[in-house]
Amino acid sequence: MDSIQKGSSALQVDLHPPLDRRDALVESERCFFCHDAPCLTACPTDIDIPLFIRQIRSDNPQSAARTIFSENILGGMCARVCPTETLCEQACVRQDEGAPVRIGLLQRYATDHFMESGEHPVERSEDTGKKVAVVGAGPAGMSCAHRLASHGHQVTLFDAKEKPGGLNEFGIASYKSPQNFAQREVEFVLDIGGIYLQLGVRVGADISIQKLSDEYQAVFFAAGLGDVNALSIPGIELKGVRDAVAFIEELRQCEDYEKMKVGERVAVIGGGMTAIDAAVQAKMLGAREVTVLYRGGQEKMKASVFEQELAQKHGVKLSFGVSPEAVVGDSGKVMGIQIKRDMDGKSEREELVVDSLLVAIGQRLHSELGEQLKQQGLDLSAGKINIDSDGRCVGSHFWAGGDCANGGEDLTVTAVQQGKVAAESIHAALTAQES
Amino acid sequence: MANLSSEFVGIKSPNPFWLASAPPTDKAYNVCRAFEAGWGGVVWKTLGAEGPPVVNVNGPRYGAMYAGDRRLIGFNNIELITDRSLQINLDEMRQVKRDWPDRALVASLMVPCEEQAWKDILVAVEDTGADGVELNFGCPHGMAERGMGSAVGQVPEYIEMVSRWCKKYTDMPVIVKLTPNITDVRFPARAAKAGGADAVSLINTINSIISVNLDRMAPEPMIDGYGAHGGYCGPAVKPIALNMVAEIARDPETADLPVSGIGGITTWRDAAEFLALGAGNVQVCTAAMTYGFKIIDELTSGLSQWMDDSGYTSISEFSGKAVKKAVDWQDLNLNYVTKAVIDQDSCIKCGRCHIACEDTSHQAITQSKNGERHFEVIDKECVGCNLCVTVCPVESCISMVEMESGSDPRTGLKIDRNYANWTTHPNNPSRVESTS
Ligand SMILES: Cc1cc2nc3c(=O)[nH]c(=O)nc-3n(C[C@H](O)[C@H](O)[C@H](O)COP(=O)(O)OP(=O)(O)OC[C@H]3O[C@@H](n4cnc5c(N)ncnc54)[C@H](O)[C@@H]3O)c2cc1C
Ligand SMILES: Cc1cc2nc3c(=O)[nH]c(=O)nc-3n(C[C@H](O)[C@H](O)[C@H](O)COP(=O)(O)O)c2cc1C
Ligand code: SF4
Numbered sequence: 001m002d003s004i005q006k007g008s009s010a011l012q013v014d015l016h017p018p019l020d021r022r023d024a025l026v027e028s029e030r031c032f033f034c035h036d037a038p039c040l041t042a043c044p045t046d047i048d049i050p051l052f053i054r055q056i057r058s059d060n061p062q063s064a065a066r067t068i069f070s071e072n073i074l075g076g077m078c079a080r081v082c083p084t085e086t087l088c089e090q091a092c093v094r095q096d097e098g099a100p101v102r103i104g105l106l107q108r109y110a111t112d113h114f115m116e117s118g119e120h121p122v123e124r125s126e127d128t129g130k131k132v133a134v135v136g137a138g139p140a141g142m143s144c145a146h147r148l149a150s151h152g153h154q155v156t157l158f159d160a161k162e163k164p165g166g167l168n169e170f171g172i173a174s175y176k177s178p179q180n181f182a183q184r185e186v187e188f189v190l191d192i193g194g195i196y197l198q199l200g201v202r203v204g205a206d207i208s209i210q211k212l213s214d215e216y217q218a219v220f221f222a223a224g225l226g227d228v229n230a231l232s233i234p235g236i237e238l239k240g241v242r243d244a245v246a247f248i249e250e251l252r253q254c255e256d257y258e259k260m261k262v263g264e265r266v267a268v269i270g271g272g273m274t275a276i277d278a279a280v281q282a283k284m285l286g287a288r289e290v291t292v293l294y295r296g297g298q299e300k301m302k303a304s305v306f307e308q309e310l311a312q313k314h315g316v317k318l319s320f321g322v323s324p325e326a327v328v329g330d331s332g333k334v335m336g337i338q339i340k341r342d343m344d345g346k347s348e349r350e351e352l353v354v355d356s357l358l359v360a361i362g363q364r365l366h367s368e369l370g371e372q373l374k375q376q377g378l379d380l381s382a383g384k385i386n387i388d389s390d391g392r393c394v395g396s397h398f399w400a401g402g403d404c405a406n407g408g409e410d411l412t413v414t415a416v417q418q419g420k421v422a423a424e425s426i427h428a429a430l431t432a433q434e435s
Numbered sequence: 436m437a438n439l440s441s442e443f444v445g446i447k448s449p450n451p452f453w454l455a456s457a458p459p460t461d462k463a464y465n466v467c468r469a470f471e472a473g474w475g476g477v478v479w480k481t482l483g484a485e486g487p488p489v490v491n492v493n494g495p496r497y498g499a500m501y502a503g504d505r506r507l508i509g510f511n512n513i514e515l516i517t518d519r520s521l522q523i524n525l526d527e528m529r530q531v532k533r534d535w536p537d538r539a540l541v542a543s544l545m546v547p548c549e550e551q552a553w554k555d556i557l558v559a560v561e562d563t564g565a566d567g568v569e570l571n572f573g574c575p576h577g578m579a580e581r582g583m584g585s586a587v588g589q590v591p592e593y594i595e596m597v598s599r600w601c602k603k604y605t606d607m608p609v610i611v612k613l614t615p616n617i618t619d620v621r622f623p624a625r626a627a628k629a630g631g632a633d634a635v636s637l638i639n640t641i642n643s644i645i646s647v648n649l650d651r652m653a654p655e656p657m658i659d660g661y662g663a664h665g666g667y668c669g670p671a672v673k674p675i676a677l678n679m680v681a682e683i684a685r686d687p688e689t690a691d692l693p694v695s696g697i698g699g700i701t702t703w704r705d706a707a708e709f710l711a712l713g714a715g716n717v718q719v720c721t722a723a724m725t726y727g728f729k730i731i732d733e734l735t736s737g738l739s740q741w742m743d744d745s746g747y748t749s750i751s752e753f754s755g756k757a758v759k760k761a762v763d764w765q766d767l768n769l770n771y772v773t774k775a776v777i778d779q780d781s782c783i784k785c786g787r788c789h790i791a792c793e794d795t796s797h798q799a800i801t802q803s804k805n806g807e808r809h810f811e812v813i814d815k816e817c818v819g820c821n822l823c824v825t826v827c828p829v830e831s832c833i834s835m836v837e838m839e840s841g842s843d844p845r846t847g848l849k850i851d852r853n854y855a856n857w858t859t860h861p862n863n864p865s866r867v868e869s870t871s
Contacts, residue, residue: 022505029503032828035786036802057503093783 006314008257010284011174016105024109028057031101034093039103042091044408045072045417049088053106065114068107069121073146074139076115076185077168078413079108081176085306115184120191125152127194130430133158133216135203138166139412140222140402142189143419149194151427156216157195160202166224168412170249173277204372218426221385221400222419226366231269231359235327240334244268244278244360251281263356266290267337269324270360272302278358279316291317291352293324293339327357365404381406391422399426437742438749439735441475443716444608444633444693446566448475448539450735451750452706455697455718456481456543456569461517463527472728473735476539478718481516481571482524484546484556489515495656498645500671510669510721511645513656515577516545529563541610545571545583548593550600557605567607570597573614573639575666588614591626598630610695613637620679621686628692635683636695636718638676640666669721673699677712684713684758703737710750711757765857772843772850773819773835775812781832784808788823788833796822815844
């Protein structure tokens with residue numbers, strides 16, 4: 001942790017300040033240029049990490065960025081949001097000495113440098129005249145669209161929202177991607193040409209899946225997880241109780257943090273990245289007390305140790321082994337929450353005084369879309385689309401990837417990889433049709 | 436506590452660390468600061484003959500080579516000898532020697548190759564009370580084009596002649612500073628000795644172009660769009676300097692000629708290595724110019740600590756102690772067999788040893804075992820070259836272990852504990868009979 005910024009201004013300050021040229025040269029020197037490097041294997045998008053670090057080391061960040069973008073066109077966002085402590089940096093052979101090479105920050109240094117240059121790293125092949133529909137302009141959709149466009153295909157990229165980017169724009173914690181980076185990155189991706197953005201179009205409502213299937217030679221679903229899991233306890237309908245994802249979305253779109261109402265005493269229910277992000281941002285917005293209530297023990301928490309520490313450093317209290325039983329209120333407004341605390345085999349009940357409650361117990365595929373996909377013959381399990389290793393939907397002629405599909409963790413970088421893999425599979429299929 | 440005091444060709448100093456003739460010794464101001472910091476002596480910045488002094492360029496005169504963290508490892512300059520008048524320098528030297536009688540003060544000299552010129556300057560220097568003179572036959576740029584510096588140092592006959600003149604006109608000890616820009620350093624050293632010089636000092640800087648500016652398409656440092664070759668020094672030149680010092684120390688003709696070791700000395704260990712290879716004292720320039728005079732504390736405390744730890748009480752006890760071990764290749768024992776051994780506990784599995792040996796050498800290191808990343812030496816293939824040790828990022832993880840018995844699985848030959856070198860080897864067409 002570099003330094004702790006507090007207050008709402010912290011929402012627009014990078015959690016990890018970027019490296020300047022000198023820092024990057026020094027840090028890159030620490031890389032051993034391992035043979036068959038473990039970090040490379042650990043990166044879900046297969047970025048050639050030792051190579052790009054060596055390029056930085058030789059003061060050539062532009063080529064370093066090309067190395068990164070050739071595998072991961074959203075390398076800029078991934079450098080900001082990847083939990084590197086559980087991915088590449090965890091695999092670094094210098095992890096054991098307690099100081100892995102700071103791969104994420106080096107990646108950011110190279111990609112920032114490149115994006116400032118105004119160039120585009122990939123040249124689009126000659127137009128093939130083939131049309132592909134991509135549903136969802138989040139990381140999975142953008143990655144797929146970009147790769148398809150690079151092969152010369154014409155991509156129509158649909159998104160139900162008025163702004164592209166998916167959770168990069170609406171979900172990622174503000175301090176991980178400040179200064180409107182998500183939109184700058186969308187523009188960067190679209191610079192390749194051949195991608196037609198259709199905003200405000202909900203597939204399944206504004207345009208039918210059948211129509212897409214008829215009009216496009218291939219369809220890729222990257223609709224993310226549109227619904228949130230509901231907590232069914234008494235009092236959940238009270239005013240002041242809200243879904244954490246919606247809270248973060250409002251925050252990410254907010255122009256004036258003074259106007260955001262967060263409450264004085266906030267409880268967040270959940271144990272994942274979303275719960276932590278919501279808690280830390282609530283604290284930055286000015287909440288006096290923020291407590292994360294998690295059902296399981298600390299070791300079970302999905303949020304990494306790094307994220308747990310981040311929360312604690314910001315004064316967020318983490319409470320383990322607590323189950324919410326009922327929300328209590330007065331005149332329709334939340335006043336507190338009744339919880340059961342399990343400790344050493346004993347259970348205790350108590351009531352926490354809160355004026356705001358955020359629920360972050362997981363998301364799932366938008367139910368309506370799910371139903372429609374089933375009707376198209378898609379195979380769903382655990383509320384997600386089943387795909388094969390090429391991103392093809394089991395039992396149909398569609399492709400899918402990202403959070404809405406099974407396989408891999410729900411991370412930006414996984415979404416990028418699945419989009420890329422599906423694009424290659426689509427490209428192979430379209431090319432095969434030809435010959 | 437070890438005694439660091441030094442006596443070199445009769446010149447006494449409280450420690451063996453002198454500042455080499457260069458900007459750190461160009462003025463009384465710098466030299467006094469050096470003495471306050473604790474330096475044992477200085478070789479004053481090279482003086483020229485009476486008359487208008489040389490002029491330096493008015494733009495960048497230095498260039499550098501860096502390691503990744505911008506640590507300076509190589510240094511290059513196009514500076515000339517002192518650009519201040521002879522009289523000012525002489526006056527300052529006189530005053531400084533008076534104020535610091537226990538420190539060594541040696542004058543570096545470079546005048547045209549004429550007997551009278553050398554005579555004049557020697558008389559003037561002797562009058563200041565300086566402890567000795569160093570003849571700068573080394574500077575590779577600027578002065579050489581005027582028939583001085585390395586232009587003299589590259590012709591042994593000139594070295595001998597000028598040394599002889601100097602010994603004729605002064606009683607001060609005469610040290611001849613050698614240029615490394617020659618093919619065999621033993622010839623100029625022998626010439627200095629033949630001319631009666633008391634000692635040699637080496638190395639001066641190496642001819643070099645430090646870098647090329649690819650935007651302007653010109654060598655650096657650039658003066659108005661053009662660059663000239665300059666003199667290279669600093670940590671990068673140490674191996675070259677060490678070899679040259681050793682060459683002189685082990686040459687029977689110059690074995691007894693005192694040597695002042697110079698070139699890339701940055702830490703006490705560098706200094707100890709020069710001393711071990713036969714230097715009687717050492718001189719430092721780049722390290723001081725990079726970090727300031729305070730490094731003298733690290734140099735003296737480090738040397739003293741190491742001497743205490745090793746049981747040496749004075750410098751003369753270990754000076755030259757490694758000279759006998761510096762031999763020719765043909766004298767190395769070909770019956771000595773080692774194999775690399777990787778300590779699995781400290782191995783971090785970076786794979787560098789494997790890829791180095793696999794791609795560029797002897798295919799003697801595995802990369803996996805039962806499907807897991809695993810690096811292990813295959814004795815049957817290992818030639819014992821030490822490449823893996825040099826590329827391994829973990830200190831002491833790979834070691835070279837001598838085979839003391841059995842047979843070498845690579846050659847199938849039985850380990851022979853007797854010494855045998857190339858001169859008697861059966862593959863040597865001009866072998867001689869073994870005497871052992
Ligand atoms: C609060 C929060 C914080 C997170 N923090 C991190 C983090 O720090 N690091 C990390 O790696 N991951 C993080 N994640 C996870 C990461 O954001 C997701 O894994 C990733 O965004 C998934 O990408 P996607 O393209 O599959 O889906 P999304 O980003 O969800 O994009 C889906 C897009 O599809 C559109 N869409 C949905 N339905 C339709 C439809 N019917 N028609 C047209 N468009 C539609 C949506 O509007 C949306 O734009 C976080 C997630 C959340 C919720
Ligand atoms: C800027 C600069 C100027 C130098 N000027 C002289 C000089 O005037 N006379 C001389 O004998 N050597 C001169 N030298 C050479 C040094 O005395 C010394 O021999 C050389 O730098 C190697 O030592 P080092 O690696 O410790 O720097 C100069 C070196 C530098 C860097
Ligand atoms: S010593 Fe040389 S040959 Fe032997 S394993 Fe190491 S690199 Fe290979």
